[in-house]
Amino acid sequence: MLLASTGLLFAFLVAFSMPIVFALGAAAILGLVLGGYSLEMLASSLIGASQNWILLAIPSFIFAGTVMERCGMSNALVDLARALVGWLRGGLGMSVIVVSYFFSDICGSKMAEVSALGSTLMPPLRRAGYRSADGASLIASGTAMGMLVPPAIFMIVIGEVTNVSVVALFLAGFIPAAVIGVCLCALVAIQAHLLGWPKDTPSRFIR
Incomplete structure (x- = not known):
């Protein structure tokens, strides 16, 4: 259900010409909300990814x-x-x-x-x-x-x-x-x- 909801939202936004980066962000936020995760995880994940010098x-x-x-x-x-x-x-x-x-x-x-x-x-x-x-x-x-x-x-x-x-x-x-x-x-x-x-x-x- 979670995967289907985020996938449908992403496809819907892309179909209406929203830039992919924003469509992915909106789908990710929806997944956090529906999955019962804290939105604070979004900020911590972004900070954690930015500290990986190889992927940067x-x-x-x-x-x-x-x-x-x-x-x-x-x-x-x-x-x-x-x-x-x-x-x-x-x-x-x-x-x-x-x-x-x-x-x-x-x-x-x-x-x-x-x-x-x-x-x-x-x-x-x-x-x-x-x-x-x-x-x-x-x-x-x-x-x-x-x-x-x-x-x-x-x-x-x-x-x-x-x-x-x-x-x-x-x-x-x-x-x-x-x-x-x-x-x-x-x-x-x-x-x-x-x-x-x-x-x-x-x-x-x-x-």
């Missing part, structure tokens, strides 16, 4: 990714990636993979990463002759690969739940992500030779 890193990474997206820092990372691999055939496609590695290394928000890379790289990909499906698949695969690049939110959660060092998990993620990135770049190189994708033009970074 999650909103910090998301905030960092949003700031990077809004401030245009992604453009500098794109220029760096294009300068590193743009001289190769299919270099623009490879730069998507490289910049995904860079972006994931300093940002924990995949939504911000997809938004930033999509708005920055999709227009030049189309102009270079890449199909929209090819560009979207490159960005999606690069972002998925970036989930292994620290800081990764799921690594923080796993480390907290299993009592494993988060730093050790971070260090263990670099090499697998790099191997996947190299394999993706090799696949792009093969596709570039088969489909005739051009070399990228020099970016502003090396002019």
Whole structure:
């Protein structure tokens, strides 16, 4: 009964376009009231959660990714990636993979990463002759690969739940992500030779 009531309230509020954060809060308060819990537990739970320094890193990474997206820092990372691999055939496609590695290394928000890379790289990909499906698949695969690049939110959660060092998990993620990135770049190189994708033009970074 308790679960059904809170679930119905949450679905009702979301259906009427209430932001999810407020809908979750209202459903949680209803659950406390119907369950006979003291509302004082709400404040103590919030304070207790705010004292967990490991979990506090999650909103910090998301905030960092949003700031990077809004401030245009992604453009500098794109220029760096294009300068590193743009001289190769299919270099623009490879730069998507490289910049995904860079972006994931300093940002924990995949939504911000997809938004930033999509708005920055999709227009030049189309102009270079890449199909929209090819560009979207490159960005999606690069972002998925970036989930292994620290800081990764799921690594923080796993480390907290299993009592494993988060730093050790971070260090263990670099090499697998790099191997996947190299394999993706090799696949792009093969596709570039088969489909005739051009070399990228020099970016502003090396002019």
